Every structure is written in structure tokens, then in C-alpha cells.
Amino acid sequence: MTSLPTLLSRITEYSATHPFPDSPPGLYEPCDYLLALGGKRLRPALLLMAYELFRDDVDAALPAAWAVELFHNFTLMHDDIMDAAPLRRGQPTVHTRWNPNTGILSGDVMLIYAYRHLLSVGDDAAARALVGVFNRVAIGVCEGQQMDVNFETRDDVSLPEYVRMIELKTAVLLGGALEMGALAAGASGSDAGHLYEFGRLAGISFQIQDDLLDTYGDPAKFGKQVGGDILQNKKTFLVLKTLEIAAPADQSELHRWMQTGADAPGKVDAVRAIFDRNNIPALVAAEQARFREEAFRHLDAVQTPESRKTVLREAVEELLVRQF
Amino acid sequence: MTSLPTLLSRITEYSATHPFPDSPPGLYEPCDYLLALGGKRLRPALLLMAYELFRDDVDAALPAAWAVELFHNFTLMHDDIMDAAPLRRGQPTVHTRWNPNTGILSGDVMLIYAYRHLLSVGDDAAARALVGVFNRVAIGVCEGQQMDVNFETRDDVSLPEYVRMIELKTAVLLGGALEMGALAAGASGSDAGHLYEFGRLAGISFQIQDDLLDTYGDPAKFGKQVGGDILQNKKTFLVLKTLEIAAPADQSELHRWMQTGADAPGKVDAVRAIFDRNNIPALVAAEQARFREEAFRHLDAVQTPESRKTVLREAVEELLVRQF
Numbered sequence: 001m002t003s004l005p006t007l008l009s010r011i012t013e014y015s016a017t018h019p020f021p022d023s024p025p026g027l028y029e030p031c032d033y034l035l036a037l038g039g040k041r042l043r044p045a046l047l048l049m050a051y052e053l054f055r056d057d058v059d060a061a062l063p064a065a066w067a068v069e070l071f072h073n074f075t076l077m078h079d080d081i082m083d084a085a086p087l088r089r090g091q092p093t094v095h096t097r098w099n100p101n102t103g104i105l106s107g108d109v110m111l112i113y114a115y116r117h118l119l120s121v122g123d124d125a126a127a128r129a130l131v132g133v134f135n136r137v138a139i140g141v142c143e144g145q146q147m148d149v150n151f152e153t154r155d156d157v158s159l160p161e162y163v164r165m166i167e168l169k170t171a172v173l174l175g176g177a178l179e180m181g182a183l184a185a186g187a188s189g190s191d192a193g194h195l196y197e198f199g200r201l202a203g204i205s206f207q208i209q210d211d212l213l214d215t216y217g218d219p220a221k222f223g224k225q226v227g228g229d230i231l232q233n234k235k236t237f238l239v240l241k242t243l244e245i246a247a248p249a250d251q252s253e254l255h256r257w258m259q260t261g262a263d264a265p266g267k268v269d270a271v272r273a274i275f276d277r278n279n280i281p282a283l284v285a286a287e288q289a290r291f292r293e294e295a296f297r298h299l300d301a302v303q304t305p306e307s308r309k310t311v312l313r314e315a316v317e318e319l320l321v322r323q324f
Numbered sequence: 325m326t327s328l329p330t331l332l333s334r335i336t337e338y339s340a341t342h343p344f345p346d347s348p349p350g351l352y353e354p355c356d357y358l359l360a361l362g363g364k365r366l367r368p369a370l371l372l373m374a375y376e377l378f379r380d381d382v383d384a385a386l387p388a389a390w391a392v393e394l395f396h397n398f399t400l401m402h403d404d405i406m407d408a409a410p411l412r413r414g415q416p417t418v419h420t421r422w423n424p425n426t427g428i429l430s431g432d433v434m435l436i437y438a439y440r441h442l443l444s445v446g447d448d449a450a451a452r453a454l455v456g457v458f459n460r461v462a463i464g465v466c467e468g469q470q471m472d473v474n475f476e477t478r479d480d481v482s483l484p485e486y487v488r489m490i491e492l493k494t495a496v497l498l499g500g501a502l503e504m505g506a507l508a509a510g511a512s513g514s515d516a517g518h519l520y521e522f523g524r525l526a527g528i529s530f531q532i533q534d535d536l537l538d539t540y541g542d543p544a545k546f547g548k549q550v551g552g553d554i555l556q557n558k559k560t561f562l563v564l565k566t567l568e569i570a571a572p573a574d575q576s577e578l579h580r581w582m583q584t585g586a587d588a589p590g591k592v593d594a595v596r597a598i599f600d601r602n603n604i605p606a607l608v609a610a611e612q613a614r615f616r617e618e619a620f621r622h623l624d625a626v627q628t629p630e631s632r633k634t635v636l637r638e639a640v641e642e643l644l645v646r647q648f
Contacts, residue, residue, distance in 0.1 A: 027470040082425040101406040109466040116459045124448035135440045142433040146351040
């Protein structure tokens, strides 16, 4: 099995040897710029790991891996416009450095290039199957983004709806990357299905963990400002769980805090106190663990020697078992 | 051969029986709205006509035809944002009726649905070939849109660059629609190539004609305001031809008019007089005819009985031989 660092350097090599055209620069420079901001390249690495569950010639899956990374960056470029986000990984977003129109058009062409890379993988049947999965996943991601937009102006979002939103917006792409890796390797439909479920459930677990870390993470380890979700009144898993189970007085207090701005004194501590006295951290951690355990049962069910699963298993464990 | 009206009703039937999902409505209603504004459905009809050059079961090509129409509408939705266009076919554009974020995301999902429809055509090899052509065309359209954006702020656009821009922005999709129709029908690479060239050259001819009609068309027949391009200082084929061949005094006068606003008194008549005394209408009409004639030589070269070509030939003649 190929180690994660080696897989990442194969991805870097592939991207370097398959660059965007030089012209028109106004179209392609923003694509190169966003990709150069980095990122963990988690999705393409997962795709390659899934491929290596079944086959050794991992380079054959690189175009599909890169397609998934391009798709992810396309969503970032368009989402950043929709969120009016000034920064991405500490640098100006594309629509800030150029303008929104550039972000729209360069994002569009990045999506089309994702299809172009993907189409070069495998024989005709495999290529068609891969594009089919990619379409299904891409439609899910758009639907998840729309749900996220709708939630901003709704006051009655339920926990199941929230889980469905993070599933579509984030988790189906992780599942799809694993499924595509399996299909590119000629795996059975059953194994490809288990890998999709593994990624989907792991993705939901990851997003729940992300909500937890935003409020309870170690500031030294968590990349973002701790308490940011509270300050921005985001309807996270923690908030929705509280609104589901807390006594009316705590629900009202939480509602009141969520109508204040980020400058309300004592906001983070007060909201955290509501969470604490309702046992929210433990309840949410239990939900996260439930999705994680269900995810790994699907990895267990994949019909390939356990020794081939080590790299994938450890990468996802690393992702989902963090210190708080 | 199926007549154009019958082909159009087959397209309408296909779209009615293959609707977007109902939910989330915020994502899919804008797609339905834009499609319901109408349009000539020229591109899908051309695809079906190309298919019928070789095969009789035209319904088999409907998913590819609809894919091309969805792609076209995706470009309209995003271009309207970039152009800040308030109206499309006399109705509010999607980003005006909803908001720009909606236009971005609904456009994205429309593009992905185009791929989904396309992928359902033919056997694995045909589906892969179709997606390959679609990718190439879609990338060209994005590059053409970028060139168009660049031209707005440039003063040194040459006629060959302009032709390249309209080729990419408009003509390659017409060529691609015909090529995809041929490939879906299992036509030879040579015939598919001739049909691509037919559509590409006809598309360039059409755009040159559109520039001519904007200034010299019969107001009763031309759908838009005659003289609109002059009022908006657009760098049309007429303007670029004048800047290429006119004496310095006429070039300067044209430059001066192009620095005035749409409310400058006598602007349309004055610019038209510059065109007239430089024989621009006849020169541009000759260019348009040159591309048209070259286009039809490619249709002539397609290896299928002449009787099968009638519907396609007449449809494109109708498009390219209008009364002035």
C-alpha cells in the first residue's frame, strides 16, 4: 500500500503535469491561484486509497482523483461568492482578488475540467460509470448548498434536516470519492456501495465533530477561531440539539443570544454555559461516535484483505478521533 | 425525415417528461423559470437533424438534444449575471427575479443536469465520445465568454480575434450539437467532423449577420432595438472592419462617437453614415456569405443521401439568408 505522503506527492505531480492552458489568462489564472492556496487534498487521496484496496497501479486513478479535487475547488470558488467570504486559507478569495464575474466563469470552467479529467479514466464502461457517480454527487452538493442557504433564514430547522444538509453539502463527495476509486479499480457494486456509505457516514461524523470543535476545540490545534459559530449565530448541531432537548427557559435564552451581534459581551461563555448545563458536548460527541462507528462497519464489510485497508482506515481514524 | 415543428414538439415532450426535481424549490424553480421563457430550441433541433442524417429512431437522441439546451440555458443564466442584464426575452432575468447567488447555484446544477441527460445516450463508447465533445465545446464557450469580457476594456481588438471570440462563444456549440447528433447516430469520424465544421462556420456567419442586422435590419423583423449595438458602443464586426479599412479621419470620428453615451444626439445616424461611406454593409455581407458558403460545402461533403439533408439544409438556410 502507498503511504498518504506518497499519494499526496503523486497528486501534486499529476496536477503539475496536467496544468490549465495559459490562455485566456483571465479565465485560468484564478483556477491556478485557488489550487495553489493548498488544502489537504483529502478527497483525491481518499479516492486513491479506495483504488488501492483492489489494485496496485494507483497512477491509473490519478485523473479521477484530480477531477474530485477540481470539483471541490469549483464549489469553494462559487460558495465564497455566495458567502461573500473575503478570505480563503488566509488569502483573498478569487472574487475579492479579481471580481465576482471572474469567480463565476473560472469556477464554471474548473467544473468542466473536472469532467474532462474524469473521462480519461479506465475503459468506456468504467468512464461512464464514473461520470454517473460524479453527476449524482455533484447534484447532491448543489442541493446541500441550497439547503444551507435556506437554513440561514429559517427558524424551524430540525436536527434530521441539518444532518441531511451536511450529508449533501459535504459527506456525499467523500463517499463519492471512495466509490469512484473503487469503480475505477473494477470493484464489485457491493464493495463500491460499502465504500460510498463509509465515506458518507464518516463525512457526517466529521462535520458534527467540526461543530463540536468550533466551540470546544483546543485553540492551539483548531484552525479557526474557537467560538466563531456562536458569534455568527450559526445553527450548528449543538444549537439544534439544545433546541430539541433543553427546557423552555434555556431554549429562550439561546434564542435571545442568537439575536445579538458578534459584539455582545460575554456571548461565547453564556452560550457555552447553556450547552454545558444541558450536557450537549457529551450528547453531540455520542452522535459523532455513532456515525463514525457505523461508517467503519461499512469499511469492515469491504471484501479485500485487511492489510490493504490499513492506509485508508488510519487516515479516516486520524480525521475522526481528535483530541478536544 | 422529421419536420422542424415535429422535432420541436418531441423536444418539448422530452423536457416535460424529464423535469427537474421539485425540491429544493429554491434551486430548481429558477431552472424551470428560465426554460419556460422559451427560445427557439435551435441547438437541440440541430442535434436531432444531424442524427436523422444517419438514423430514423430520432427519439434515441433526445437526451443529448436536451443536454445541449440545458447547457445553453446554463450559459444564459451565468452570462446574464456577468452582464448585469435585467431582462431576458422580455422577462426578469433569474438573478433579478431572485438574486445573483441563486443564478450562480441554479446555473451550476443546470450544467450538471446537462451531463446527466447526455450520459444516458447510446452505448458506453458513444456516451463517452459525447461527453468528450461536450467537454471540449463547453470549455470553448467559457474561453469565448472570457475573450468577450476582455474585449470590453481593450482598444486594439483585431477582426481575426473578434471572429475567434464569436466562434468560441457561439459557433462551437452549434458545431458541437451537430457533431454530437452525428456521433449519437454512429456516424463516421469524417462525417461528424464535417458536421462540426458546418455548424461552426454557420455559427460565425450567423453572428456576423446578427451584427449587420443590429444596425441595418428591418425594425419590424429584427427582435431587438435597431442601432442598439451603436448606442452601447459595442465592438461589432462593422466597427472593427471600419477601423481596419477606413481613412484616419473616419476612424477618428468613429472613435469619438464610441466615447459618447447612448444619449448623444444623432449617434446612430452618424455612425451609420461612417459605415455607409466606407461600404461596410456590403463588405460585411460578403464576409457573412463567405462563411455561409464554406459552411455548406461541409454539409455537401457528408456521406448520406441528399434527401436526408433537406430538413437540416433548409433550417440553416432559413437562419442565414434573411431579408435586410
